[in-house]
Amino acid sequence: MEIALSRPGLISLAAGFTDNATLPVVETRALLTRLLSARRSAEPALQYGSTAGLPELRQRTAERIRGLDAAPSNDPRYSPDRVLIGHGSQQLLYLVTEILCNPGDIVLVEDPTYFVYLSILQSHGVRCRGIKLEHDGLDLANLQRVLTDLEQRGELPRVKLLYLLSYYQNPTGVTTSLAKKAGALALLRRFERAAGHRLYLLEDAAYREMRFAGDDVPSALTLPGARERVIHLGTYSKPFATGVRVGFGFLPPTLLGPATRVKGNHDFGTSSLLQHLLARALASSEYSDHLATLPRRYARKARGLVRAIRRHLPPSIEWQEPLGGMYIWARLPGIRTGLKSALFKRALEAGVLYVPGSLCYGADPNRPIPDDELRLSFGNASPADIEEGIRRLGEALR
Amino acid sequence: MEIALSRPGLISLAAGFTDNATLPVVETRALLTRLLSARRSAEPALQYGSTAGLPELRQRTAERIRGLDAAPSNDPRYSPDRVLIGHGSQQLLYLVTEILCNPGDIVLVEDPTYFVYLSILQSHGVRCRGIKLEHDGLDLANLQRVLTDLEQRGELPRVKLLYLLSYYQNPTGVTTSLAKKAGALALLRRFERAAGHRLYLLEDAAYREMRFAGDDVPSALTLPGARERVIHLGTYSKPFATGVRVGFGFLPPTLLGPATRVKGNHDFGTSSLLQHLLARALASSEYSDHLATLPRRYARKARGLVRAIRRHLPPSIEWQEPLGGMYIWARLPGIRTGLKSALFKRALEAGVLYVPGSLCYGADPNRPIPDDELRLSFGNASPADIEEGIRRLGEALR
Numbered sequence A, B: 001m002e003i004a005l006s007r008p009g010l011i012s013l014a015a016g017f018t019d020n021a022t023l024p025v026v027e028t029r030a031l032l033t034r035l036l037s038a039r040r041s042a043e044p045a046l047q048y049g050s051t052a053g054l055p056e057l058r059q060r061t062a063e064r065i066r067g068l069d070a071a072p073s074n075d076p077r078y079s080p081d082r083v084l085i086g087h088g089s090q091q092l093l094y095l096v097t098e099i100l101c102n103p104g105d106i107v108l109v110e111d112p113t114y115f116v117y118l119s120i121l122q123s124h125g126v127r128c129r130g131i132k133l134e135h136d137g138l139d140l141a142n143l144q145r146v147l148t149d150l151e152q153r154g155e156l157p158r159v160k161l162l163y164l165l166s167y168y169q170n171p172t173g174v175t176t177s178l179a180k181k182a183g184a185l186a187l188l189r190r191f192e193r194a195a196g197h198r199l200y201l202l203e204d205a206a207y208r209e210m211r212f213a214g215d216d217v218p219s220a221l222t223l224p225g226a227r228e229r230v231i232h233l234g235t236y237s238k239p240f241a242t243g244v245r246v247g248f249g250f251l252p253p254t255l256l257g258p259a260t261r262v263k264g265n266h267d268f269g270t271s272s273l274l275q276h277l278l279a280r281a282l283a284s285s286e287y288s289d290h291l292a293t294l295p296r297r298y299a300r301k302a303r304g305l306v307r308a309i310r311r312h313l314p315p316s317i318e319w320q321e322p323l324g325g326m327y328i329w330a331r332l333p334g335i336r337t338g339l340k341s342a343l344f345k346r347a348l349e350a351g352v353l354y355v356p357g358s359l360c361y362g363a364d365p366n367r368p369i370p371d372d373e374l375r376l377s378f379g380n381a382s383p384a385d386i387e388e389g390i391r392r393l394g395e396a397l398r
Helices: A002-006 A025-035 A039-046 A055-068 A089-100 A115-123 A140-152 A178-190 A253-267 A272-283 A286-312 A342-350 A383-397 B002-006 B025-035 B039-046 B055-068 B089-100 B115-123 B140-152 B178-190 B253-267 B272-283 B286-312 B342-350 B383-397
Strands: A083-086 A106-111 A127-134 A159-165 A200-204 A230-235 A247-250 A327-331 A373-377 B083-086 B106-111 B127-134 B159-165 B200-204 B230-235 B247-250 B327-331 B373-377
Touching: A025 A039, A025 A272, A025 A286, A025 B025, A025 B039, A039 A272, A039 B025, A055 A083, A055 A230, A055 A247, A055 A272, A083 A089, A083 A253, A089 A115, A089 A159, A089 A200, A089 A230, A089 A247, A089 A253, A089 B253, A106 A115, A106 A140, A115 A127, A115 B253, A127 A140, A140 A159, A140 A178, A159 A178, A178 A200, A253 B089, A253 B115, A272 A286, A272 B272, A286 A327, A286 A383, A342 A383, B025 B039, B025 B272, B025 B286, B039 B272, B055 B083, B055 B230, B055 B247, B055 B272, B083 B089, B083 B253, B089 B115, B089 B159, B089 B200, B089 B230, B089 B247, B089 B253, B106 B115, B106 B140, B115 B127, B127 B140, B140 B159, B140 B178, B159 B178, B178 B200, B272 B286, B286 B327, B286 B383, B342 B383
Parallel strands: A106 A127, A106 A159, A159 A200, A200 A230, B106 B127, B106 B159, B159 B200, B200 B230
Antiparallel strands: A083 A247, A230 A247, A327 A373, B083 B247, B230 B247, B327 B373
C-alpha cells in the first residue's frame, strides 16, 4: 500500500480490495435509513450489544450456512449458539489462534497461504509447517508425511491446528474438494491420540460467496466429528462491503467460551450498527440480490485477466483458471519474483504492482520457499487497468 | 449481563451502557444519508481503508484533542501521524498491552480500576500492582513506595506501564488532577534507569467528554517528556454512540509501528463506514452539538442517584459526588458486597444489580482486596429506575 500510494499512476494488481463498482451503496443507504427512521429500531443499533453478537444476526448466519450446506433444520452443528460475530473474519482468525496457540506451538498451513495469517502466527511466536497444495486442495499424502514426521520428532503435542482456506484460496484461487477436506480431517483425527489433544481444522471460507463459476462445495462442518473439531469462519465484508467489517465463526463448544472472553477483551463486541445493518440486509432480499450481481462482474474481470496473461506474458507461465475469489496465482519458471528481484523492480518502473509469491509461504525450515511465483488480483482494478497492468508486467518480463 | 437477562424486572445499576435517550438517532441518520447519497463519497466508506485509520479522522482527532489541551497548532505531540484509530478505545488498550507486555511482566493499576483491563492483563499472564487512589487521583507517595519496593525486589525491569483512567474513572468517578499526572510521570521517569527501559504512562481518557460539572483537565500529553512516554487513548463511542465503536490513541513513535502491525493482524483497520460517519460528525457541528446535550441529562440522573442514596441507604455509606462519567463508587463499612455475599444475593432477590467493588481490584498479592465497596451506574437506567433501584438496595441492606 505504501508503494501504491507513493506512485500515482501505478496499477496495483496486488491489493485485496474488492471492486468499487460492486459496492452496495443504494442498498446500504436504504437499509440504514429504515433502521434509523424510528428510535425503537435505532437505539439498539447505536448502543452496546452482547460480546458474542446480535442474536438475530447469529440466527440468520446459522440459517444461511446451514442452507448452503443443505443440512437439516435441527442439525446442532448449525446452532446459532455456536456462532461468534467478529469485526471481519480476520478478527476471528486472530482470536482462535490466540486462544489455541502458545509460543513455540505449530500450525499447519497450506503452501502457499494467506500472508496476514502468517503474520498472526509470527506475532504469537507460533511456528508453521507447510503442506503442499494441488489443484483441488491439500496434498493429503504430504499432510500425512508431515504429521508422521512431527510425530517422530516428538513435536506432535505442539501442533494445534490446520489452517485451510478452502474456497478460491488467497493467494492461489484453489478450492478444496469435499473429499480432500474429509481426508484432511480424518488424518488429523488419526494423529490426535499421539498429539494428546484435539487437532482442529480451521476452515476459512472468506471467499465462499465470491463464486462465479462451478458449484459450491459443502463446508467442513458437514464432516463426521466436525462439531468438536471444525472451526468454520466466514464473512459478510467481502461479498457485501469491505468497509462494513462483519465476519462470523462457528466454534466447537470447548472454544466458544474462551474466544468470546478474549473478544470481550478486544472490543466487547462488534459495532452494533454494523451488525444491525447486516441482519437487515439478510432479512430483506438486499443481501442475496446484491450477491447475485457479483458473479457477472468478477467473471468478466477474471476473463480479462486471463486474456491479458495469454496476450502479454510468456507461454512458459503456469497458472490456473479461477472459478471465484479475486486472485490468479502464476508461476514463471526460472524467473525470480521477490521484493528484491529485478522483475519486481522493473515492474514498478513500468508501473504495475503484484504480490511476490514468496510472501505467501510460512517460515517452515523443512522446505525451500519458491521465489518464482506471484499473485495477481482482479478484485479492485478496472478491466482496462487489468489489461494495461499485465501489458506492463509483460514489458518488465521482456 | 447474564443475570440481568435471566431476570426480567431486575433494575441494573451495574451495566456500563450509556443513556438510550441520548443516542444521536436523527444526527446519525442525516450523516449517513448524506455520506451514502453519492457513489463518490459512499464508495470509500464501503471499501477497505488503511490500517492506521482514515486520514481525515486522524486529522480531526488530532485537532480536537489539541484544542481540548489548548496546545499550539504546530505541537508535534498532536500530529495526526501519531494517531491510531481502533474499534473502540478498548481495542487500543488491548493492542498497547499486547505489544508491550510479556507473560510475567508487571503493570501498575489504580486501586480500584477498570475490570475489563484487568481481564486483558490476566489473559496475557501479566501481573499487576495496585496503587492507592485518592479523591483527586493516584496516591503519589504510594506509587513511589511501590516502585521502590519493585526496585528492591529486582522486579523493576518487569514493569512496563502505569494504567491511569484519568477522567471520571470507571469505577470510582475520580478525576486525576494535572499535578498528580505530572507527579506520576515524573516518578516513572525517575525509575526508568533502574528499569532499563521507558516506563509508559497509559492514559485512558474514555470518559473525558462525559463531563457535566467542573472544568476539563489537560491530558497527560501536555506534560514534559510526554511524546516518548504517554500513550493517550480516547473514544467517540461513549459520548456519541456506543454502537459506533470508534476510539483513538496517540502513541509514542516507538510504539506506533508495532501497534499498527498488530492492529493489521486483528482486523487490518476499523470499519470504514464507522470512521467516515465520525469524520463527518466532527466536520459538521453534529458531534459538538450532540455533546452539548449530554451534561444536562447525565447531571440530572447523577443528582437523582445522589438523592436516592441519601434517602434510602444508611448514613454510614461513603461516596463521592460525580462530576462526569456514569458511576458512583460507594463504601459500606463492615458490609460485604461480593458476588457471594448476603447483600448481593438479597439485592438480586429485591430486584437490583450492582457491580461488587472487589471485581475492580487487580490480583496484587501485596495488599488485601476490600470487600465492602460497590459501583453504581447512572448511565443507562432511567431516573425512575435509579430511584427504585436504590430503594431496593436499601431494602436489601436492611
